[in-house]
Amino acid sequence: MELPVAVLGPAIMQAAELAGIGVAVTMVEPGHLRNVYLSNAAVELLGGPREELLATSGLNRIAPEVREQTLLRIQQHLRGEDVPVVSETVVLRPDGTRKPLATASHQVVLDGVAVSVSFFWDLTELKAAEARARAEHQRLRGLIEAAPDAIVIIGYDGKAIFVNSAAARLLGVPSAEEVIGQPLETWLRPAAVTTARNRLAALGRGEKLPPQEYSIVRADGIRVVAEAASRPYVFDGQDVILAFARDVTERAELQEQLTRSQRLAALGTLAAGVAHEINNPLTTISLTLDLLESTLARAALAPLERTALRELGEELRDATNRVARIVGDLRMFSHSSSDDEGPAELQDVLEAAIRISAHALRHHAKLERDLPGQLRVVGAAGRLEQVFVNLLINAAQALPSGNPTNTIRLRAYPTEPDTVVVEVTDNGPGIARELVPHLFDPFFTTKAPGEGTGLGLAISHSIVAGCGGRIEVDTEVGRGTTMRVILQREQSASVPTGGPKAGPRLPSPKARVLVIDDEPALGALLKRILEDRHEVDFETVPHSALARLLRGERYDVVLCDVNMPGMTGLDLHERAIAAIPELRTRFAFTTGGLSSPAARERLAASGVPVLAKPFRSADVEALVGTILEATRSQA
Numbered sequence: 028m029e030l031p032v033a034v035l036g037p038a039i040m041q042a043a044e045l046a047g048i049g050v051a052v053t054m055v056e057p058g059h060l061r062n063v064y065l066s067n068a069a070v071e072l073l074g075g076p077r078e079e080l081l082a083t084s085g086l087n088r089i090a091p092e093v094r095e096q097t098l099l100r101i102q103q104h105l106r107g108e109d110v111p112v113v114s115e116t117v118v119l120r121p122d123g124t125r126k127p128l129a130t131a132s133h134q135v136v137l138d139g140v141a142v143s144v145s146f147f148w149d150l151t152e153l154k155a156a157e158a159r160a161r162a163e164h165q166r167l168r169g170l171i172e173a174a175p176d177a178i179v180i181i182g183y184d185g186k187a188i189f190v191n192s193a194a195a196r197l198l199g200v201p202s203a204e205e206v207i208g209q210p211l212e213t214w215l216r217p218a219a220v221t222t223a224r225n226r227l228a229a230l231g232r233g234e235k236l237p238p239q240e241y242s243i244v245r246a247d248g249i250r251v252v253a254e255a256a257s258r259p260y261v262f263d264g265q266d267v268i269l270a271f272a273r274d275v276t277e278r279a280e281l282q283e284q285l286t287r288s289q290r291l292a293a294l295g296t297l298a299a300g301v302a303h304e305i306n307n308p309l310t311t312i313s314l315t316l317d318l319l320e321s322t323l324a325r326a327a328l329a330p331l332e333r334t335a336l337r338e339l340g341e342e343l344r345d346a347t348n349r350v351a352r353i354v355g356d357l358r359m360f361s362h363s364s365s366d367d368e369g370p371a372e373l374q375d376v377l378e379a380a381i382r383i384s385a386h387a388l389r390h391h392a393k394l395e396r397d398l399p400g401q402l403r404v405v406g407a408a409g410r411l412e413q414v415f416v417n418l419l420i421n422a423a424q425a426l427p428s429g430n431p432t433n434t435i436r437l438r439a440y441p442t443e444p445d446t447v448v449v450e451v452t453d454n455g456p457g458i459a460r461e462l463v464p465h466l467f468d469p470f471f472t473t474k475a476p477g478e479g480t481g482l483g484l485a486i487s488h489s490i491v492a493g494c495g496g497r498i499e500v501d502t503e504v505g506r507g508t509t510m511r512v513i514l515q516r517e518q519s520a521s522v523p524t525g526g527p528k529a530g531p532r533l534p535s536p537k538a539r540v541l542v543i544d545d546e547p548a549l550g551a552l553l554k555r556i557l558e559d560r561h562e563v564d565f566e567t568v569p570h571s572a573l574a575r576l577l578r579g580e581r582y583d584v585v586l587c588d589v590n591m592p593g594m595t596g597l598d599l600h601e602r603a604i605a606a607i608p609e610l611r612t613r614f615a616f617t618t619g620g621l622s623s624p625a626a627r628e629r630l631a632a633s634g635v636p637v638l639a640k641p642f643r644s645a646d647v648e649a650l651v652g653t654i655l656e657a658t659r660s661q662a
């Protein structure tokens with residue numbers, strides 16, 4: 028059956044030509060397809076010539092690799108089956124070029140004849156653009172894969188869509204494929220998950236966010252800190268979040284150390300102030316107890332009553348001494364370094380620490396020692412001794428009571444080029460990993476209530492850091508703990524030793540004493556204690572005391588508090604000796620502690636004897652006697 032082209036009508040043919048796309052009308056005959064109309068654009072797309080194309084259906088122009096698929100789709104279309112309206116194919120033109128086409132066909136009846144009307148258009152530029160996009164996509168993937176930082180593409184549902192090898196390494200998995208599809212909960216702790224999801228929502232709203240640190244739990248259980256910077260992105264046509272992350276664990280640890288150091292410094296200042304405020308009333312209590320004890324010794328009492336009162340006094344003295352030890356710890360904690368920087372003989376320090384802690388060790392564990400002989404280290408012997416006493420006693424208290432296998436090992440050895448390591452190791456229960464970062468925090472303790480103040484390790488950390496060393500902790504639950512102290516070796520040729528010990532003191536002669544203290548109760552007690560042997564004046568206002576001295580009142584001893592409002596004892600001393608030089612050897616200071624390093628330096632530079640609070644009556648009388656002996660020997 029023939030279908031005259033005229034049936035299409037001039038208007039339809041003109042419209043087809045003006046459309047600029049290929050239009051073909053194909054008659055459907057039993058077992059045969061034949062083109063009866065081709066627009067000029069169709070002839071151009073198929074590569075002509077028109078006569079040849081009109082004599083056939085044009086199927087022979089379909090490229091071999093897509094011919095079978097195209098024929099199948101045409102057959103399905105002719106049978107009326109559901110097929111996509113638009114499909115793609117490739118034609119092989121007579122000149123050998125290949126042209127990708129998009130086609131759309133529809134069956135119609137023209138003048139009683141069933142025909143197929145096809146529209147097709149050139150996809151060459153589109154396919155070239157897609158090829159360029161794929162190449163760019165591959166290049167981008169290559170760059171992402173080669174990036175040293177972790178790159179993660181996350182959907183707004185919080186699941187990983189793509190990760191590079193650096194991200195897999197950060198998460199501790201062997202391949203990136205193991206991360207794909209995993210939610211945030213797989214790697215982040217609950218609080219971090221909440222933060223991450225809130226940030227995803229904010230990014231989705233178009234907000235710009237700064238980088239965020241996340242605590243990540245790797246596949247091997249190791250915790251690391253990663254800093255991630257995120258931004259919205261379109262990946263494979265999907266709205267996603269592109270995140271760049273890097274391991275900042277070391278930086279976070281350094282920041283934590285800095286924060287801890289700043290916190291310790293702030294607490295040290297606070298501790299010094301607290302120690303000073305406690306030491307004043309504590310000294311008053313101590314001196315009052317001395318007076319009560321001397322009064323009790325002279326009182327006419329029945330033996331049982333005297334014994335009961337003496338026992339009460341001893342209980343008060345024990346309580347006072349316990350408070351004094353705690354305050355001493357606070358004062359020690361407040362000083363980040365020692366005035367005496369050493370050097371110290373490490374062997375002597377360790378032997379002294381063993382002797383001091385021997386009683387506590389004897390009832391808890393067997394002590395093994397491996398000491399290399401004399402090694403000089405930077406640091407004050409007395410303060411380093413306190414460090415190792417703390418570590419030995421802590422190790423003993425960590426061991427289970429009554430276990431005959433309890434062992435503490437004290438080992439010291441030099442390391443190259445200029446350090447010495449001291450290890451205190453116990454075979455106790457170890458310390459839980461989450462507690463280790465807090466071991467050196469002030470007032471943190473794992474001991475039972477009443478067994479520790481939580482200052483021992485904090486003080487030890489301050490002492491060791493103050494002489495240029497550090498303390499490391501190596502512990503495992505069920506395997507014991509090693510506290511490792513790394514100290515700087517000292518290359519100097521000699522070690523300073525203490526001066527000669529004072530012998531028994533004879534009663535001091537009578538003298539005029541000026542007591543200066545802004546605490547009325549404490550000053551009154553000092554006056555009462557000293558006035559049995561001396562003529563004593565007492566001033567609570569430092570300016571009034573200075574006025575006494577400057578107007579010529581003569582005193583053999585000036586006992587002056589350091590911390591006073593309006594004028595410090597240091598200022599009073601400097602102004603007094605500037606006007607009256609002979610007072611230089613007659614001053615003595617009392618102090619409950621100095622929070623300022625500058626004040627401590629001034630106090631040390633003054634050369635004035637210092638009586639640290641809390642003190643007892645005998646300490647005051649001995650100090651006054653020392654000053655009197657010194658001034659009269661120079662007369």
